[in-house]
Amino acid sequence: MKILFIGSRLYDDVDYYVKRKNIESILTESNENAVNLDLPDKVFIVPRGMGGPKQIAINQNVDAVVPLIGIDPPLIEVAKLKEELENDYGIPVIAADVRSVELTSNKINTKKFYSQINVNTPEYQVLNSPDELNLSFPVVLKQGEGQGGKDIKVARNLDDVDQYFKEFDYALCEKFVEGYEISIEVLGFKGEYVALPPIFKGKTTLEGTHPLNKTKLGPCLIDGLDNNLIQQTAYKIAKNLGSDGIFEMDFMYSTKNNQLYAIEVNTRPNGTRYLTTATCGVNSLCELINMACGDFSLASIFDKLEYHYSCEIPVGNYEGSDASEPLKSFDNNNFVVHGPEGYQRITIRADSKKELENLIDELT
Ligand SMILES: Nc1ncnc2c1ncn2[C@@H]1O[C@H](COP(=O)(O)OP(=O)(O)O)[C@@H](O)[C@H]1O
Ligand SMILES: [Mg+2]
Structure with missing residues (x-):
């Protein structure tokens, strides 16, 4: 199995999994000074855009392409690459298609889409x-x-x-919704969708503090709000988008009107993923690789599901005890440190709330 990964910044998160599955890894990156270029089997530095990755996917005769792009602007080009490589060359690209990127990359389009499918939005x-x-x-x-x-x-x-x-x-x-912020990851592939456990991202504030700067918890446990409702709504949105890959969705729960509102959808690797993995054992980036290999199924996701309490805290620079290899996995660790220096976050998991509190004291 030979996979082309596009973008190196997130590659260290999946390197251990690629090696474990004996996948031959090829990576394209536009910045020759980028991180993680020492990890894949082969690296090609290409100009920005999807022309380079397209040529390399074809010339290197890869079995699939897995874009690891965590920012919005390139998503539409990736979606077009998906169309071209899948239709003209039969090479699967594990990413959202043009329609779903158009609906989700613009917040106004997303609001209209929610109304069309009868999902509540502010x-x-x-x-x-x-x-x-x-x-x-x-x-x-x-x-x-x-x-x-x-x-x-x-x-x-x-x-x-x-x-x-x-x-x-x-x-x-x-x-303005006075209440709580919630995110949830949904995995989709070939018409099948699974909504993973919702994550609690704190209270909305009049200062508009972004969840990136808050402490977050998994699973989401809000009085009066059933996680089934969040998962069912997320599933409905993903199903109506009808595409492949990761869908991270933001919701808000208004404590005033006891109402769940959909806010936005991101069709890419996202910041919720460490908490999702800590909470339920499913790692969305690894599942992209499983999709590429033909190893993704709802049954395999349900087999992996675990139940943990988890927490993510912005720490700036982590100075606590070392994690075991693989560093970016909970396989041998009860915590993972991630993010760039100065903006690091630690995601911690435990089997009870009490144990989680002890671990937080120990590690932060
Ligand atoms: N309707 C709202 N009510 C209260 N807070 C909001 C609302 N919309 C956005 N926010 C705050 O702004 C943040 C960013 O908004 P969002 O629409 O998710 O955009 P972004 O793409 O920048 O994440 C939210 O996570 C939340 O903290
Ligand atoms: Mg957001």
Whole structure:
């Protein structure tokens, strides 16, 4: 089995799994100084874009392509590459297709999509000027595209909206949801979907603090909110997108109206994955590889499911005890450290809440 991976930044997360499965690994990367270039069997430095990976997939006669791209902008090019390689060369590309990227990469398109499939999403307006606003404050102002909280502002009054319009000429304006943030990963392949356990990402704040900077917990345990509802809603969204790979979905639970709202979908490797793996034993990046190898099935996912309590904490730079190999796996560890220096996070798991608390004290 020969797989082409696109992008090296996340490759250290799967290197141990690729080796364990005896896969021949080829990797393309556009930055010759990028991390992890020493890990795969073969590396090709190519210009930015999907032209290089396409040629290498064909010339190297790979069995499948697994893009490991954790940012939004290239996703549409990856989706087009999927069309070309699958239709013209019969090489599977384990990624979302053009339609699902178009629906999810723009938050306005996503809102319309939710309405079409009858999934609740916070009330919204697309504003072309502040005086069009007719939702009550507070509201959240966003751009169609962006990740990690980029270009997002919570507006408490008209001054805040005016301020936002000094920088932008339109806004997706959404009712502020007072309550909790939840993420969930869904795996999809060839018409089969499985929603993994939901993750708790903390309270929404008027400062708009992004979950990247909060402590997160798995599984999500919110009074009055059944995880089955989250999983069933996530499943419905994935099924209607009808594509392959990883779907990470953000939800909010309003404590005022006891209502679950869908916020956004990311069709790529994402920051929820360590908590998902810690909580249930399924690693979404490894499952992409299983999809490529023909080893993905719902039965195999259900066989892997475990139940743990987990927690992820931003630590800046981790200075605690060393983890065992493989470092990026919970196979021999009860914690995994990840993220760039200065922004590291630690994901910890245990079999009881008490044990988890002890481990947190020990490791942080
Ligand atoms: N309607 C909302 N109510 C309350 N907080 C929100 C709302 N929309 C976004 N936020 C805050 O902003 C963050 C980023 O918003 P999101 O739409 O998920 O964009 P991004 O793609 O940047 O993650 C959310 O995780 C949440 O903390
Ligand atoms: Mg988000």
